[in-house]
Amino acid sequence: MAFETVPVGSDAAASPLPLSPVAFDGLFGWFGPGISRRGVVLCATHGYEQLSAHRPWRALAEGIATTGCATLSFDYPGTGDSADAEADSVEGRVRAIRRAIRHLRDEAGVEEIVLVGLRLGGTLAALAAEGDHVDRLVLLAPFATGRAYLREMKMQSRTIGRLPDGSPLPQEEGCLTVGGFHLGPALAAELSVIDLTKAERAPAPDILLVGAEAGGLGPRYAALGARVTTRPFPGLAALVANPLYAETPDEAFSAVIASVAEGAQPRPVPAAALPPLPANPIRGDGWWEEPSRFGPSLFGILCHPRDVEAARPMVLFVNAGTNVHSGWGRQTTTLARRLADQGFPSLRMDLRGIGDSPNRPGGASPLYSLDALDDVRAALDRLETVRSGPIVIVGACSGAYLAFRAVCREERLKGAVLVNPYCFDWNPADDVDSVIRNVFRNASTYAGLLKQGAAWRRLARGEIRVGAIARAITRAAIGRVGKRLALLLRPRPAGGSVAQRIAALRRRGAHLELVYSAGDRGLAALHEALGRSPARMARRLGGPVTIIEGADHDLSPAAAQARMTEVLERLLARLR
Known part of the structure; x- marks a missing residue:
């Protein structure tokens, strides 16, 4: 029996019907029992990146579900709607992935397991696969090392969530904050020792790497005997950079859906005969x-x-x-x-x-x-x-x-x-997108900024674009006059x-x-x-x-x- 791959952007893939909310072992997720012997667990990335990717990631899960594969997307401990136990632990997240695998085996009766991991979720999926039998692994722009992930998060922390005057948000002592998500010292310490390139066996016999080569993972897994396929990841930045403007990377996600569904066979037990999921609130x-x-x-x-x-x-x-x-x-x-x-x-x-x-x-x-x-x-x-x-x-x-x-x-x-x-x-005359994208502040904010010594030093180094600020203040002044006239007339x-x-x-x-x-x-x-x-x-x-x-x-x-x-x-x- 062949399974049809539905494009991510299609109406069928956008429908919420294939997936239903589920809770298991204190984890919240979305589950579709499917009709095939194959089950797919989606391992999300972390924090701000996942906040941005949430809706496209859901569309990917729905697209996979429409192929007939049993599908489970879930929140790690201490994230989303899951319970808080083991929230600041890499091992806790790896165990959560393994519990999700077990849930698919028990509830959907699947015989084959595919893990699909995004960014840090790809790193965690590879770790989970090293200790559990996984038939196929799809890693979307994974981090080969935890240190690489921490370096990138430190860079993001300087640009995401700035104060109204444009200065970086102060970091709380011992904690890295990116987009409101706090990464504590215990979790950072566990992440810093992860190095997938030191794996002693291939985490899966069939591995798809999507995105730029991540620290030599492809050659390493191939040397360990895995069949490794690589492909580019167009649209990655638009997926994880901003919740307001996140875009579904249709080309990459369609390739993922085709990969996980390839060769899937129907299971002998029809979906209607599977036992109903028990009520199990968080x-x-x-x-x-x-x-x-x-x-x-x-x-x-x-x-x-x-x-x-x-x-x-x-x-x-x-x-x-x-x-x-x-x-x-x-x-x-x-x-x-x-x-x-x-x-x-x-x-x-x-x-x-x-x-x-x-x-x-x-x-x-x-x-x-x-x-x-x-x-x-x-x-x-x-x-x-x-x-x-x-x-x-x-x-x-x-x-x-x-x-x-x-x-x-x-x-x-x-x-x-x-x-x-x-x-x-x-x-109604204002364009929502233009208002949200406007990065300049009002004139009083700039005046307050320029009174600060640090701002003067930035000005002297040419880091503050005076002309742009002046134009922004002029536009703001004209805009205020226009808005007042519009208020009087409407x-x-x-x-x-x-x-x-x-x-x-x-x-x-x-x-x-x-x-x-x-x-x-x-x-x-x-x-x-x-x-x-x-x-x-x-x-x-x-x-x-x-x-x-x-x-x-x-x-x-x-x-x-x-x-x-x-x-x-x-x-x-x-x-x-």
């Missing part, structure tokens, strides 16, 4: 979680307290940008479990077009689109089936914009925490000005908390709506605006996350 000391589908095939994770108290408020987390529901630096998963430990249930959801929810019609972006309010309503309906009680919505960046519009329209929402909203009303939003809508929220008893990183670009919209005086803003909001020093737009530092958590916990306590 659990912690004070919480337990279950995957949930609701509305138009939307996906989210319900986090329940171990001890139920009906009067406690519930929390709805919406996506920040295009980050999957676990959040930047996995902040949302961590926060949801902390709240559940205190008795507060929550739902962290993916809007259509983000994470594990289906595409929006036409593949449109959900950012700053008001039809995303329909997704929020579906999530509120789902929360109301959990228990009755007040609901608080939490969003950052574009999610904060959506949360503000939702709390204004939905009386079921009794409060909102808005983190670094760029605006409260989106101007109709007022329903409900009146931002200040009027906030006043209406307060009259109905809803609470609004605003949290900003010091110097964030969104402060301009706040001052335009509520004034510059902290006292005046506090009178209009019913409380002060929280300004966090030393934080980037995404609140990567642990101290910044803790401050935002305090604000949310204060609001929940007020609603109890």
Whole structure:
């Protein structure tokens, strides 16, 4: 029996139907039983790179599932939606891969195993294969050594998650932070001793290396007796460099799908005869979680307290940008479990077009689109089936914009925490992509930067492009004038000005908390709506605006996350 390879970009490959959420041994994943003797385990990369690659990686898993191969994609311990045991351990991740192999053998009845690993996931897959029988290994731009991986992460840490003034985010002592993900000293020490080129046997008889030659791995594995095939990896940078603009590398992924499905044979036991998967939620000391589908095939994770108290408020987390529901630096998963430990249930959801929810019609972006309010309503309906009680919505960046519009329209929402909203009303004349890609800051930020001695030294060395800054300031000034004229000419939003809508929220008893990183670009919209005086803003909001020093737009530092958590916990306590 031959299996058809479905292109990654096709509608069939984009459908969420072939895969279902599953939990096993404290790990969360997506599983398709398939109809062949062959099973494929996808081993993701780590941290910020995987945050960027999440949706294309899911498309790869779905494409593999459509070939008939049993397919399992999962989160390592301490990542995504998995439990936290063995979170800072290379061995813990290697054991997780082996548990995934065992799960495929037990639940899908497969006889052959293929491991597909991306970047660090390729390195881990090779390590796992050295101690387990694997028939085929597909390594996508793997690191031959852990030191090579650490060197690259150190370089990324200097460019990802910068402060509003453009300076690098300070690193916490003993910890490497890349895009909000913290790599601690214990894990770094384990990574530093990995060297795949010292393998004493081939990890699999058939190996596909995708990408630039990684430290001599190909010749080494060939010398150990493996049949090694190599091919280029066009589109790698666009896959792992930025969650907002991640692109599926169709050519490379189609080649991977063809490779893993080649020669696969049907198994004698049809899929319908396989035993159903047992219910096995992810659990912690004070919480337990279950995957949930609701509305138009939307996906989210319900986090329940171990001890139920009906009067406690519930929390709805919406996506920040295009980050999957676990959040930047996995902040949302961590926060949801902390709240559940205190008795507060929550739902962290993916809007259509983000994470594990289906595409929006036409593949449109959900950012700053008001039809995303329909997704929020579906999530509120789902929360109301959990228990009755007040609901608080939490969003950052574009999610904060959506949360503000939702709390204004939905009386079921009794409060909102808005983190670094760029605006409260989106101007349809603005291009979302252009606004997001704009790297220049406002004039006051540049003025503050140039007062610093380090900035003067950079200026003297020619590292600061004065002409570009001047042009940016001029464009910003012209843009502000144009926006003010546009505001005067266009109709007022329903409900009146931002200040009027906030006043209406307060009259109905809803609470609004605003949290900003010091110097964030969104402060301009706040001052335009509520004034510059902290006292005046506090009178209009019913409380002060929280300004966090030393934080980037995404609140990567642990101290910044803790401050935002305090604000949310204060609001929940007020609603109890």
